[in-house]
Amino acid sequence: MTLDSLHITKRLPATIGALLSGVVFAGFVSSVIETPVSSNEYLHEHLTSSASRVDQSWEGDAFELPLQDRQKLATIVMELEQPNWTPASDSAVTGQALTATKEAACLLTTKPCAVAFRLGREFSELHINKDLRVANVKETSLRVTFSSDPEFATVSIDEIANETRLFRFYQTQYGWTQKTSEVLETKLIDLGNRKDKFVEKFSTNFVGINYYPASASWKEFWTEFPVEEIRLDLETIANMDSNSIRIFLNHDYFDNADTQAEANAKLSIFLDLCAEQNIQVLVTLFDLRPDYTLSNMSADVDHIDQVLASISHHPNILGIDIKNQADLDFPTWGQGVVEGWLTVMARHIQIQYPDVPITVGWSNPDSALGLKDVIDFVTYHEYGHVEGFSDRLDAIKTEAGDKPVMITELGSTIWNPFRSTRAAEVKQASRLESQLRQSIAADGVFVWTLNDFQHVGSDVVGRRPWRKAQQRHFGLLRSNGSARPSKNVLQAHAENLARQSND
Amino acid sequence: MMNRKKATVSLLSLIMSASFYVTATQAQAPSDRLQVYAGPQTATPGQNISVTIEMTDVDGKSSHDETVKLIYISDGVSTSLSGKVSQGLASFDVPAQRRAGRMIFNAHTGDLISNQTPVKVGAGEPVTFEFTVEPSRNTNLLDITSDVIRDAFGNPVSDQTLIALDWIDQGGVKQSEFVQLSNGRMTYVSSCPDAYAAPLKIRAVLKNVEVFSSELSDLCAGRKERT
Numbered sequence: 042m043t044l045d046s047l048h049i050t051k052r053l054p055a056t057i058g059a060l061l062s063g064v065v066f067a068g069f070v071s072s073v074i075e076t077p078v079s080s081n082e083y084l085h086e087h088l089t090s091s092a093s094r095v096d097q098s099w100e101g102d103a104f105e106l107p108l109q110d111r112q113k114l115a116t117i118v119m120e121l122e123q124p125n126w127t128p129a130s131d132s133a134v135t136g137q138a139l140t141a142t143k144e145a146a147c148l149l150t151t152k153p154c155a156v157a158f159r160l161g162r163e164f165s166e167l168h169i170n171k172d173l174r175v176a177n178v179k180e181t182s183l184r185v186t187f188s189s190d191p192e193f194a195t196v197s198i199d200e201i202a203n204e205t206r207l208f209r210f211y212q213t214q215y216g217w218t219q220k221t222s223e224v225l226e227t228k229l230i231d232l233g234n235r236k237d238k239f240v241e242k243f244s245t246n247f248v249g250i251n252y253y254p255a256s257a258s259w260k261e262f263w264t265e266f267p268v269e270e271i272r273l274d275l276e277t278i279a280n281m282d283s284n285s286i287r288i289f290l291n292h293d294y295f296d297n298a299d300t301q302a303e304a305n306a307k308l309s310i311f312l313d314l315c316a317e318q319n320i321q322v323l324v325t326l327f328d329l330r331p332d333y334t335l336s337n338m339s340a341d342v343d344h345i346d347q348v349l350a351s352i353s354h355h356p357n358i359l360g361i362d363i364k365n366q367a368d369l370d371f372p373t374w375g376q377g378v379v380e381g382w383l384t385v386m387a388r389h390i391q392i393q394y395p396d397v398p399i400t401v402g403w404s405n406p407d408s409a410l411g412l413k414d415v416i417d418f419v420t421y422h423e424y425g426h427v428e429g430f431s432d433r434l435d436a437i438k439t440e441a442g443d444k445p446v447m448i449t450e451l452g453s454t455i456w457n458p459f460r461s462t463r464a465a466e467v468k469q470a471s472r473l474e475s476q477l478r479q480s481i482a483a484d485g486v487f488v489w490t491l492n493d494f495q496h497v498g499s500d501v502v503g504r505r506p507w508r509k510a511q512q513r514h515f516g517l518l519r520s521n522g523s524a525r526p527s528k529n530v531l532q533a534h535a536e537n538l539a540r541q542s543n544d
Numbered sequence: 545m546m547n548r549k550k551a552t553v554s555l556l557s558l559i560m561s562a563s564f565y566v567t568a569t570q571a572q573a574p575s576d577r578l579q580v581y582a583g584p585q586t587a588t589p590g591q592n593i594s595v596t597i598e599m600t601d602v603d604g605k606s607s608h609d610e611t612v613k614l615i616y617i618s619d620g621v622s623t624s625l626s627g628k629v630s631q632g633l634a635s636f637d638v639p640a641q642r643r644a645g646r647m648i649f650n651a652h653t654g655d656l657i658s659n660q661t662p663v664k665v666g667a668g669e670p671v672t673f674e675f676t677v678e679p680s681r682n683t684n685l686l687d688i689t690s691d692v693i694r695d696a697f698g699n700p701v702s703d704q705t706l707i708a709l710d711w712i713d714q715g716g717v718k719q720s721e722f723v724q725l726s727n728g729r730m731t732y733v734s735s736c737p738d739a740y741a742a743p744l745k746i747r748a749v750l751k752n753v754e755v756f757s758s759e760l761s762d763l764c765a766g767r768k769e770r771t
Contacts, residue, residue, distance in 0.1 A: 137604025
């Protein structure tokens with residue numbers, strides 16, 4: 042849920058309408074000021090020096106090359122492969138490697154070019170002169186190639202492949218110098234048809250809820266982690282016959298070396314609590330991190346491994362939502378870059394954790410079919426008009442083919458300064474009932490959200506107080522824990538589906 | 545049995561063909577496509593020299609499965625070894641020749657001939673040696689000399705090598721001096737210790753070899769007794 046996906050009620054009394062128009066105008070001015078300036082997509086804008094980070098790893102049990110030589114060789118390769126590398130007089134490269142490096146560099150902003158990023162690099166010794174005069178070194182990596190065409194101001198992902206390369210180095214009076222850089226083998230990633238893997242998992246019709254505890258939303262969910270409150274909430278969800286929830290892993294908390302162990306431990310506890318209630322969990326990664334820097338992809342892949350390595354086999358994982366509402370970042374980062382980044386993350390998960398289905402939670406039906414050939418199930422959010430809900434869903438189902446389609450956010454706020462709380466709650470329930478009635482074709486729906494929140498940070502919806510107020514009041518439960526009519530609507534829907542399933 | 549005339553002709557043709565080959569290869573310019581790397585750059589007789597031949601195509605990319613020939617002369621005998629390059633490289637282990645000097649390695653395949661890569665072969669560890677100590681023309685001085693000191697293969701030990709000379713009496717080392725070789729020989733003048741307790745000897749240490757002189761008290765007789 043973000044500031045761009047709030048449903049705005051129309052048809053206001055004229056007198057109040059004038060007042061509101063002033064607020065809306067102020068909001069408009071404010072949003073214009075705050076909206077990031079979108080730019081054309083040039084590859085250069087996405088290249089940073091962080092790619093020079095020497096996160097090398099060497100295969101093998103016994104090495105002929107001493108450690109310092111291995112480090113030196115890997116550093117040479119990494120430095121030469123900066124996408125915007127220019128030769129310096131002391132560059133440790135010559136011959137065919139120099140030609141290859143120049144050809145691979147992406148120096149002119151005015152010309153189309155392609156840049157290869159390499160993830161999961163591993164080096165190994167292939168042939169070493171015993172006196173360390175000359176050395177053949179093999180590298181294996183996942184190569185991701187992006188291309189940029191300045192004429193059309195676009196960046197797009199071209200190819201993902203497992204690649205093996207050969208580098209040759211020889212000793213000069215200045216030390217090791219790279220002489221060749223050759224591709225030995227390229228294997229395009231072919232994951233085949235994965236739908237058969239998940240037939241059983243998606244035979245369930247998911248009735249779910251987006252979840253944060255009332256006392257600890259967004260970042261605070263994981264830092265505070267109120268276990269007893271969570272346990273009671275999960276009981277409530279299970280008692281509603283709801284069989285799934287969607288959660289968000291705050292990137293900073295799960296990525297920071299000081300907190301990641303604690304974060305992973307809490308996530309394991311959370312999944313076990315869900316298992317007690319037989320609740321499946323759709324885990325959303327990279328929350329509150331709108332950063333798609335291409336040269337950081339290697340670190341982002343490491344982040345995925347750091348989170349998934351210990352939980353990917355947990356029986357209560359429904360799937361992985363790589364990024365919440367990534368399409369909202371298109372204007373700032375460029376569609377090609379965002380989609381390329383998502384594709385790389387998706388492929389990494391599919392290769393490393395083949396039993397985990399993946400999706401991207403698109404912010405609206407118009408974006409729902411993004412990367413449909415990459416992801417395993419289609420998910421999108423519905424904050425639009427109730428009218429046309431089923432038509433939009435049907436159109437997406439048709440285009441999605443045999444891939445499951447889920448609406449992973451729907452619902453509405455009851456906060457409205459111009460309507461009584463009781464009336465707003467009735468309207469919330471009525472809207473939800475209409476949406477659920479039209480969602481028969483969906484393979485799952487997830488309501489936003491179980492709870493009203495005591496606090497919503499500015500980093501979630503911005504500083505504007507009315508935005509925060511709206512966001513705090515989407516709950517099926519009131520802040521005192523009592524049920525709103527919408528809770529009964531969802532429960533009836535869940536019970537109905539459960540009954541049909543049992544029949 | 546081959547008669548003498550035929551044998552002479554055969555030998556002559558062999559020499560001529562060999563010299564033609566040498567002339568032909570020497571006339572040909574080395575190609576960047578074939579490189580020879582060898583090390584260590586200074587070796588001792590018998591030490592392993594790691595030689596690697598690199599072969600590339602005209603674009604600088606590694607050749608594969610091509611047969612290359614390594615050629616070198618060891619103790620005056622021309623030797624060649626064949627091997628196949630794998631991803632551009634083929635390696636050979638060659639023992640350094642017995643005779644101190646230079647070994648030149650080069651390679652060829654088809655029309656290509658490589659650069660020449662030298663490895664210097666120096667003398668190895670000395671075998672045991674002898675030295676003599678005689679009275680000098682000056683009082684209290686002794687002439688210490690040796691023949692040329694050689695390694696196991698007869699190569700003179702390098703003049704860069706130092707010999708440690710220790711005067712040793714009953715109480716241990718009295719004084720120490722270092723002597724640099726000259727043309728492989730030790731030629732040195734030393735003075736007797738001021739005082740010592742017999743027996744008195746000189747110990748010469750060169751690398752791992754330790755040699756003692758005979759008893760020298762008679763040569764330093766005037767000052768041999770402590771009071």
